Amino acid sequence: xxxxxxxxxxxxxxxxxxxxxxxxxxxxxxxxxxxxxxxxxxxxxxxxxxxxxxxxxxxxxxxxxxxxxxxxxxxxxxxxxxxxxxxxxxxxxxxxxxxxxxxxxxxxxxxxxxxxxxxxxxxxxxxxxxxxxxxxxxxxxxxxxxxxxxxxxxxxxxxxxxxxxxxxxxxxxxxxxxxxxxxxxxxxxxxxxxxxxxxxxxxxxxxxxxxxxxxxxxxxxxxxxxxxxxxxxxxxxxxxxxxxxxxxxxxxxxxxxxxxxxxxxxxxxxxxxxxxxxxxxxxxxxxxxxxxxxxxxxxxxxxxxxxxxxxxxxxxxxxxxxxxxxxxxxxxxxxxxxxxxxxxxxxxxxxxxxxxxxxxxxx
Ligand SMILES: NC(=O)c1ccc[n+]([C@@H]2O[C@H](COP(=O)([O-])OP(=O)(O)OC[C@H]3O[C@@H](n4cnc5c(N)ncnc54)[C@H](O)[C@@H]3O)[C@@H](O)[C@H]2O)c1
Numbered sequence: 001x002x003x004x005x006x007x008x009x010x011x012x013x014x015x016x017x018x019x020x021x022x023x024x025x026x027x028x029x030x031x032x033x034x035x036x037x038x039x040x041x042x043x044x045x046x047x048x049x050x051x052x053x054x055x056x057x058x059x060x061x062x063x064x065x066x067x068x069x070x071x072x073x074x075x076x077x078x079x080x081x082x083x084x085x086x087x088x089x090x091x092x093x094x095x096x097x098x099x100x101x102x103x104x105x106x107x108x109x110x111x112x113x114x115x116x117x118x119x120x121x122x123x124x125x126x127x128x129x130x131x132x133x134x135x136x137x138x139x140x141x142x143x144x145x146x147x148x149x150x151x152x153x154x155x156x157x158x159x160x161x162x163x164x165x166x167x168x169x170x171x172x173x174x175x176x177x178x179x180x181x182x183x184x185x186x187x188x189x190x191x192x193x194x195x196x197x198x199x200x201x202x203x204x205x206x207x208x209x210x211x212x213x214x215x216x217x218x219x220x221x222x223x224x225x226x227x228x229x230x231x232x233x234x235x236x237x238x239x240x241x242x243x244x245x246x247x248x249x250x251x252x253x254x255x256x257x258x259x260x261x262x263x264x265x266x267x268x269x270x271x272x273x274x275x276x277x278x279x280x281x282x283x284x285x286x287x288x289x290x291x292x293x294x295x296x297x298x299x300x301x302x303x304x305x306x307x308x309x310x311x312x313x314x315x316x317x318x319x320x321x322x323x324x325x326x327x328x329x330x331x332x333x334x335x336x337x338x339x340x341x342x343x344x345x346x347x348x349x350x351x352x353x354x355x356x357x358x359x360x361x362x363x
Pocket of ligand 1: 044045046047072077104105106107108110130131132133134137138139140142143144152169170172173174177180260261
C-alpha cells in the first residue's frame with residue numbers, strides 16, 4: 001500500500017494530510033506527539049459501528065476524556081449541535097491545550113471544526129475522515145455550520161492540525177455515498193482540466209473498483225491545497241475556483257434536503273451549459289462534461305425532480321444573494337476549455353436562458 005502526504009502551509013498553521021490504510025497506530029503516535037492535556041472524540045455514529053477494536057484502542061491510548069456521538073440528520077450542522085458539544089467540553093474542563101478529534105464525514109468535521117475555532121478562542125482539532133466526500137474535500141482552511149435556512153453561514157477560516165484519510169473506513173460506506181464524494185473529484189479535475197482523472201472517474205462510475213480511491217483523494221487534496229494556500233481567506237480568486245458548480249448547488253441545498261455531493265453534480269451541469277452559451281466552453285468539451293454527467297445520473301437519478309422544481313425567479317434570487325455575487329451582479333465560476341474562469345456580471349438573460357436549457361436537458 002502506498003501512503004501519501006499533502007502538506008499545506010497557511011498563515012499560523014501547517015496542515016498535514018495523510019492518506020493510507022491501517023493508519024491507527026500512526027494516527028495515535030502523531031496525536032500523542034503534540035502532548036495535549038486532554039482529548040475529546042466527536043464521532044459519527046455510523047463510522048463507529050463494527051469498529052469496536054479501533055475505537056477501544058484510540059480511546060485507551062489517547063486517554064480520551066469524553067466521546068460525543070453525533071447522528072447526521074437532514075437538518076444537520078446546526079448551532080444546537082455545537083452547543084451540546086460545548087457543554088460537554090465545559091463539563092470535562094477542556095482547556096486551550098486540549099484537542100478535539102473528529103471521526104466522521106463532512107458533517108462531523110465541520111461541526112467539530114466550528115466548535116474548535118470558537119471554544120476558548122480556538123483549540124486544536126484533528127480530523128479522521130470516514131467518507132469519500134470528506135477525504136476528497138477535507139477541511140482545508142475553513143469550517144462552517146448552517147444557521148436557519150442558510151447553508152454554511154457561520155464559520156471560520158480554521159484548519160485541523162492533521163487530517164487522516166484511512167481508506168479502511170470506506171469499506172462500510174454505501175456505494176451512493178461514494179458517488180456523492182466523486183462529484184468533488186470531478187470539480188477538481190475540471191478546475192485543472194485534467195482529462196486523465198476524468199476518464200479514471202468515468203471508469204470508476206461504471207465498475208466501482210476500489211483501486212482508485214488513493215489516487216482520487218491525493219489528487220483532490222493537491223488541487224484543493226493549491227487553490228487555498230495562496231488565498232486562504234478567499235479574497236483574491238484562486239480559492240473561489242473551488243466554488244465551481246456551488247452557486248447552483250447552494251440554491252438546491254437551500255431549497256430541499258438534497259445531499260451536498262448531488263447538488264454539486266447538478267451545479268456543474270448548470271455552469272457547463274452557461275459556459276458553453278457564453279463562449280467559454282467548446283461543444284466538444286461541453287459534450288465531454290455531459291458524458292460524465294450521464295454516468296453520475298445513472299447513480300443519482302434526481303434530474304427530473306430538480307427540473308420540475310426550478311422556478312426561475314427563485315433561482316435568480318438565490319444567485320443574487322450567493323457568496324460569490326457582489327454589488328448586485330451575477331458571478332459564476334465556469335468550467336472552460338483550459339480550466340476555470342471567474343465570470344463577473346453575467347447578463348441576467350444569459351442566466352435565464354441557461355436555466356431554461358437546464359430544465360429541458362435530458363441525460
Ligand atoms: N469544510 C469543508 O472544507 C467541507 C468540505 C466538504 C464538505 N463539507 C461539508 O460536509 C458535509 C457533507 O459531508 P459528507 O458527504 O461526508 O456527509 P456526512 O458527514 O453526512 O456523511 C454521510 C453519511 O455517511 C455516514 N458515514 C460516515 N462515515 C461512514 C463510514 N465509514 N461507514 C458508513 N457510513 C458512514 C454518515 O453517518 C452519514 O449518514 C456538507 O455539510 C458539506 O458542506 C465541508
